[in-house]
Every structure is written in C-alpha cells, then in structure tokens.
Amino acid sequence: MSKEELEQVAAEVSVCPKCNLCKTRTKAVPGEGSASAAIMLIGEGPGYHEDKQGRPFVGAAGQFLDELLQHAGVKRAEVFITNVVKCRPPNNRDPLPEEIAACSGYLDRQIAAINPQVIVTLGRFSMQKFFPGANISSIHGKARKVNGRVVVPMYHPAAGLHDIQKRPIIVEDFKKVAVALAEAQRMAEPEKPKPDDDQPQQLSLFG
Numbered sequence: 001m002s003k004e005e006l007e008q009v010a011a012e013v014s015v016c017p018k019c020n021l022c023k024t025r026t027k028a029v030p031g032e033g034s035a036s037a038a039i040m041l042i043g044e045g046p047g048y049h050e051d052k053q054g055r056p057f058v059g060a061a062g063q064f065l066d067e068l069l070q071h072a073g074v075k076r077a078e079v080f081i082t083n084v085v086k087c088r089p090p091n092n093r094d095p096l097p098e099e100i101a102a103c104s105g106y107l108d109r110q111i112a113a114i115n116p117q118v119i120v121t122l123g124r125f126s127m128q129k130f131f132p133g134a135n136i137s138s139i140h141g142k143a144r145k146v147n148g149r150v151v152v153p154m155y156h157p158a159a160g161l162h163d164i165q166k167r168p169i170i171v172e173d174f175k176k177v178a179v180a181l182a183e184a185q186r187m188a189e190p191e192k193p194k195p196d197d198d199q200p201q202q203l204s205l206f207g
C-alpha cells in the first residue's frame with residue numbers, strides 16, 4: 001500500500017506543473033528509499049546533479065551524507081531521502097515560500113505513506129516545516145517530538161562542505177539519529193511488566 005502511494009507520488013511529481021520550478025527543471029526528483037524506512041531524511045531541493053539524474057543527494061553534499069550515514073551506522077536501505085521541493089531552483093537559489101507550499105502536499109503524502117519513526121531535517125527549509133521560527137544554530141542535533149514523531153533537526157550537509165569547522169558538529173549530530181531511532185523504537189514497544197510484578201513474595205517482605 002505505502003509502496004504504491006510512493007510510486008503514485010513519484011509519477012505525479014515527474015510531470016507536476018504546480019509551481020514555476022517546473023519550467024526550468026531537467027528531471028523532477030521525487031526521492032528514493034524503502035517504503036518501510038525507519039528514518040526519513042528531508043533536504044532542501046535538488047542541485048545540479050540531482051536535476052540531471054532525477055535522484056536525491058547524488059552530488060558532493062550527497063557524498064558527505066553517505067559518510068554521515070556510515071559514521072552513524074545507518075544503511076542507505078534503512079532510510080528514505082527526499083526534499084522540500086522536488087524540482088531544482090535555478091542556480092541553487094533558496095526555494096520560495098510559494099514553491100514550498102505548492103510542493104508540500106507531496107512531502108506530506110510521502111511522510112504519511114512511510115510513517116517513519118524518525119525524521120531528520122537537513123537545513124533550514126525542512127526544519128521550518130516542523131519547527132516554525134526556530135533558529136537552526138540553537139536547535140541542531142536536538143531530537144524533539146513533533147505530533148508524536150521524533151524529529152532531529154540538522155545542519156544541511158552542504159554546510160559541512162563550505163565551512164570545515166561545521167564538519168565535526170554535523171558528524172556528532174548525525175550520530176544522535178541512531179540514538180533517536182533506538183529510543184523511538186523503545187517507546188513504541190508495548191510496556192513490559194516490571195520485574196517486581198512477578199515477585200509479589202518479595203513485596204511482602206517490605207510490607
């Protein structure tokens with residue numbers, strides 16, 4: 001069911017006329033990964049290489065993202081990767097509010113279809129979807145629950161390419177994704193009886 005919905009979204013995105021970015025794109029980039037991914041990564045928008053190939057995070061930022069996943073012990077197969085806007089903004093300019101709004105229905109449907117345990121926002125634009133008005137430099141790397149789901153806001157991997165001092169911060173933040181996933185999975189488990197529950201005789205000792 002969720003796989004079909006993801007394919008349906010991808011089919012609609014590939015011919016989508018809903019904002020001006022459709023006029024300049026080469027290929028739309030719907031996103032890719034497992035329909036049952038536990039972790040969903042949301043970037044900003046396709047860059048030069050992504051626009052050419054129709055795949056997310058395949059350029060330099062994507063290489064760094066692969067390294068980050070490796071450091072954190074997370075496999076590509078465990079994640080779904082997409083962006084706030086599915087078509088490349090010309091010259092990699094910031095996506096406009098009306099473009100983000102026009103594209104948000106696709107992202108919402110992808111989130112609903114995958115129902116990931118953890119969402120990682122990469123950069124300011126996807127952060128704003130979950131933490132409106134927040135400042136990335138104060139909340140990066142801090143997992144928070146938003147509408148019952150764990151969301152970890154992170155700097156965009158491209159920030160680590162432009163600013164070498166940010167690299168170790170991003171690497172450390174990313175390791176928290178694996179921790180957040182373990183925590184989310186623990187919280188999702190049904191409550192186990194506490195050890196005391198099977199030892200009523202011990203309780204009687206303390207009257």
Ligand code: URA
Pocket residue numbers: 043044045046047050055056057058059061062083
């Ligand atoms: N940067 C993004 O935000 N997304 C991509 O897919 C590639 C680079």
Ligand code: SF4
Pocket residue numbers: 013016017018019020021022028085086087099102103
């Ligand atoms: Fe459609 Fe989104 Fe591409 Fe705009 S960016 S044309 S809304 S798929």
